[in-house]
Amino acid sequence: MSSLFGSWYHPWVAALRIARRDAWRAKGRSVLVLSMIALPIVGVSAADLTLRSSELTTEQRLTRQIGAADARFSETGLDGPILQHPDGERYAPVGGYDKYRPDPEKKQSSLKAAIPAGAQxxxxxxxxxxxxxxxxxxxxxxxxxxxxxxxxxxxxxxxxxxxxxxxxxxxxxxxxxxxxxxxxxxxxxxxxxxxxxxxxxxxxxxxxxxxxxxxxxxxxxxxxxxxxxxxxxxxxxxxxxxxxxSIGGEGFTWNAVTAANAKGALVNSRAVTLRPPADSEVPLFKQEPKDRYTQDGGGGKVTERAVLATVVALTMLEICLLAGPAFAVGARRSRRQLGLVGANGGDRRHIRAVVLSGGLVIGAVAALAGTAIGTALTLGLRPVLEEQIGSRFGGFGVRPAELLGIALLAVLTGLLSAIAPAVTASRQTVLASLTGRRGVRRAGRVLPVIGLLAIAAGVAIALYGAEYRVSPTFVSGGSALAELGVVALTPVLVGLFGRLGRMLPLSPRLALRDAVRNRGRTAPAVAAVLAAVAGTVAVSTYQHSKDVQARHEYTAELPSGSGYLIAGDNRGHKDVPALRDTLAKDLPLAVRADAQRLVVGNPGCSQGSSEPGCGRVEVITPKEQRCPLNEAEHGPASFPPDEAKRLRQDPRCAIPEFNHLPETVVADEKLMSVLAVTDPGSVAALKDGRAVAFDPRIVKDGKVTLRIVTDPAAADAALEKRADPPGEDKRLTVHTAPAGTNAWGVHLVVPPAAAKAAGIATAPVGSYFTLDGKATGEQRQRLDGDIDRLGADAQVRIESGYQEQSTVGVLALSVFAGLVTIGAAGIATGLAQADSEADLKTLAAVGAAPRVRRTLSGFQCGVVALMGVVLGSAAGILPAVGLRLTQENEQRRLVQHGIELGYATARDADIYVPIALPWDTIAGLLVLVPLGAALLAALVTRSNGALARRAAG
Structure with a gap:
């Protein structure tokens, strides 16, 4: 063997040969390490292939939008020229919406008039x-x-x-x-x-x-x-x-698009999309700020990609942490072989080369296996992925450079993971290696101090990135640094856990003491589980917080479990009695409040109809309680920008929440029960025959004014001139509901007796109801079928409340992080058991029953997993908190920018970006991961342990 170490080249050849042979001999341990490195490589390569495949090129996107044509001409609903964004989706009327006034006598712009002559x-x-x-x-x-x-x-x-x-x-x-x-x-x-x-x-x-x-x-x-x-x-x-x-040639250039805009057409042009004009050439950006048309949806730049970067960083850290002790266990199991290398002339660098070659071999195999499996999974699951995304891939996007980088990451991870074990193995004396003595080494004090400093610096960087820089990069970097600090503190934290042993029964106390005594083995395994759990908790906390925010922002039409049935216009009032009977027959109703509408003239007229013989009843808001922006001749454009901005904050100009329901309803006190209005005064007023107003702006001196409009055409003309419609006024005494009462878009409830006393006719329109339980899918289908058999036109809506939704990206991240967590716990179990084999043999030698050995082995692995889960749950909260704070600050900056430009109000500044902990997920991790690790270790522990023997000299 000494001849093999005669030159600088031969040692590495020999080391690689020894590492390959050792990996093949210890197949179980090699598979564990290989799996740990390959598992995230499978996920990262599959994610890369999926992302690249789902990304459409500009030409592919245009083909799906406009086929083989040069452009698509679309309607805008406006009756005049427009200014459009080059993307062909966003637009505004010339002069802006503030100055735009539709002409009722002018028809919508004709698209055909904008199409050039001779075009296909x-x-x-x-x-x-x-x-x-x-x-x-x-x-x-x-x-x-x-x-x-x-x-x-x-x-x-x-x-x-x-x-x-x-x-x-x-x-x-x-x-x-x-x-x-x-x-x-x-x-x-x-x-x-x-x-x-x-x-x-x-x-x-x-x-x-x-x-x-x-x-x-x-x-x-x-x-x-x-x-x-x-x-x-x-x-x-x-x-x-x-x-x-299609017109051939260059297609529709930007000049051709603006010419079509002048005729009221919105154009999605292939030529403009491929070669967009400069901002200075876009008239829309001269009329209104370009920022108003950013497609950022208020969500800011913090998306699932920031979470992905954080999870991948923690996962890579977890690989290094777990693969490191795996190589250390392998080096200890091969210490006799390493001792023979030293005994035959090999020095420290040769021993380091042998251990490092093990990392190189395992990393290379993991790279090949991981990328191959990731590619195969993406190909095999492509139809499923496309169905989940809701869109077909543009092709199978393979970028060799990215896959090569992912593969090299696996090789580098294996090499880095073997550095610490290589250094440790090289420091062992030949005698200690041949006799199997491990030696005792005191824990250093420098590492814990470094860990504390890293935690403090990481938290500071993450908070700085969230509050001041508003940068997910700073948040991810600070979280990773803090994570490393916790890892550095793990030996000390393991020692603190050891103090709990005195309160435990025999087997878990022995397991905990063994973990504390062998911190060199325990700390890295705990840190590995810690990193994996931190990724899971980070993803879960981020997703759960987003779900709480979406639940808060969800706008319900009615209280949960309530609904309405509204008949269509024209002859719909004749169908209402039969519809109400069908509703009561098919659904489990608890309360049904029958509703009517105020009518003038023919009750078969559509609501808001301007046909002859069709009048309407309008609620008149007192002039001093109207919004000045709506009353001015030119709307908001009639005021200086600062004054218009101030008036938008005026309570009189508050925009009510959009609702499909009528604002004025004729009903009795049962409607209050359906709307969950608990104000006793409102219920009493309806029982006494008095109307109830939920919008204080329409009430003056305790009365509300209803105007009977018999000439709809004259009313529409007055509306165009911002004048009150002509008609006869009816004043009703009303009870004003307390401020803040949620009536779900209903502004005024008039009891039938009050409408009759005022001489205003009514017509049935439908019913509001509250269910006794929930409506099943079969009941809903039966109701729709019965309504169809009646030949009636009716709309039925049942408010089910907010339904939890998970994006495909975050769902995939959650599954990925969870699998890595389970994998880390399982592999840590295998490594701990491999390293504790001598202890188990000692127990067998002193006559311990198989049950004792299984119990001890289970508790040893369970203790490691539990410590990792506890620390990981705490560490995983930091990146999620940082990302949510970043998202909140980004949204605040966007809203503030909108307020400064005048297209956002103070109401928009009421941003709710909560940070909610997923206690169910954390509790599941605290119970399931340690329990699973303990059971797995107990099941795989051999009951017939062989007696330990001294290695042959």
Whole structure:
């Protein structure tokens, strides 16, 4: 062997050969270490492949939006020229919305007038209606598109069957077929349609896999359905039309787009998207600040990517921590072999090379295995991933440089993990290595001091990044530094845990003392579990906090468990009695409050209708209690910017929460029970026949004014001039509900007796109700079916409250961190048991029963896992807190910027970004991980332990 160590090259060849042979000989230990390194590499490589595959190129995104056309021309709903963003999605009227006043006599701008002459055009029409299914009715998007036109290539992907060829044929998305219970060959009938349509094919929208849609050729679906609906109810099908346009050459340049904007068309141009203009050439940015059109949604820059970076950093730390003691255990198990190396002329650097080569070999194999498994998993799970994301990949995005970097990370991790064991093994004397003596070494005092300083510095950096720099990078870096500080303190903390041993029974006391006595083995294993649990707790805390925030921001229409049934316009009032009976028959009602509406003239008129013979009742707000911004001739533009900004904070200008329900309702005191209004005065007032007002702005001197408008056209004309509509006033005595009472969008409740006394007619409109329990899916479907059989048009809504939602990214991170935690605990169990084999043999030698050995082994691993979980739970809170504080400060800065620019109000500054701990997750970790580790160790401990013997000389 001495000849092998004769030059600088040969030692490494020999070391690699020895490491490979040793890894093959100790297959169990090698598999444990390899698994620990390869597990996160599998996750990181799969995440990289998934992310790159899901990212669409600009050309792929344009193909899914506008097919093979040069541009898509879309309606805006405005009746004049617009200014648009180059992305073709955002726009504003010329002069801004503050100055925009729609002209009731002017029709919406025609898209066809904006399309250049001689261009190739494909019309794309959309509308929504309920379609009969196997289960009842399903709200479905209808679409008319000539899918045989080359311009539509890339918009849809035919999955099976064929394309429609003429009238009576449609194709359906896979999502529609799945939800409806229909299949290719079935007949689909839109509600109110005079005929059915045969489904001849199934397709999908590559970027909207969950959309329920039926597609037919132009002129074959909308026209007959619109005629049938108008004949039945007087109201046709509302459709939205856009055009795919191609002109050849350079396509639609920015000049061509602005020319189309002048004619009221919104244009998504291929040429402009690929070569966007400079900000100075965009008129929209000259009219309004560009910041107003940032697509940041108030969420700030703190997204799941910041959490991902934190979790990956903690996971990599956990690998090094656990792989390090794994190599240390391997080095101790191979100490006789290392002693032989020294006995045959090898010096310290040769022993270090042998141990380091072990890390190199294991790291290289883990790199190959991890990237290969990650690639195979991504390929195999691609359909599942696409379904979860709701969008097809643009392709299988493999970036060799990134995968090579991930593989090198595994090799580097294995090498770094072996450094400390290599140094320790090289310091052993040949005699100690050959005799198997470990020696005793006092714990140093420098490391704990460094740990305390690292914790203090890490917390300071994380808080600085959250409060001042508003940087996820600082938060992640500070959290990692604090984590390293806790790791450095782990030996001291393990010693503190040892003081609890006197209160424990025999087996756990022995296990705890063994852990404290062998801190060199215990501390790294505890630190590894600590790092893995910290990642899990960080992800869980972040996600749980976001969920609490979303629950707080959720706007309910009614109290949870309550609902409403509102009949449609026109003849809907005639259907209300039958609808109420159906409601009571199909749902478990606790309280039902029947509601009516105030009407003038024909009760069959639509609410707000301007047709002859159709009047309406309007609530008149006293002039001194109206918002000045709404009363001025030019709206907010009538005031200087500072004055307009101040007035937006005025309580009179507070914008009420949007609600689909009527603001004025005719009902009795039962409605208060449904709305969960507990004010005794409101209930008593309705019983006494007095109205109840929930908006104090409409009340003056204890009365509210209702104006009977008999000429809707004159009322609309007055509204355009910002004047009160002409009509007869009725003043009702009202009870004003206490400030802050939540009436769920209802401003005024008028009891039937008060309406009758005022001489105002009423018509039934529906019912509000509270359920006795919950409505099942079968009950809802039966109700929809019965309503359809009545031929009535009614809207039913049951408030179920906020439903928890997890994004795919955070859900994947949670699963990944949880798996790594379990893996760390399991591998720490295996390593601790391998290192404690001599102790178990000693127990067997003194006659200990197998149960004692199993119990001791289980408690040894359980103690390690418990200490790691306790410390990791505390350490994992820091990064989540830092990221949430960063997110809060980013949102505050965005809102403050909006207030300064004048498009945000003080109400927007009421930001709620909570930090909520997931106590159920933490409790589960505290119980399940140690218990699982203990049971695993007890099960794999051999009951027939062999007696220990001295190694042969």
């Amino acid at each position: 055009v494909a019309e794309d029409g959309k509308g929504s209606i309920k379609v009969h299914t196997v289960h009842g009715l399903l709200m479905t998007e209808l679409r008319e598109l000539d899918v045989h036109n080359p311009l539509t290539r890339g918009l849809i992907t035919l999955d099976r069957g064929r394309l429609p060829q003429g009238p009576g044929e449609v194709i359906a998305t896979n999502s529609f077929l799945k939800e409806s219970g229909l299949h290719v060959g079935s007949a689909a009938t839109p509600r109110g349609s005079p005929s059915s349509y045969r489904i001849v094919g199934a397709y999908e929208l590559p970027s909207e896999l969950r959309r329920a849609e039926l597609l037919a050729l132009p002129g074959t679906l909308f026209t007959p359905l619109d005629r049938a609906l108008r004949a039945d109810s007087g109201t046709g099908l509302h459709t939205y039309t856009s055009y795919l346009v």
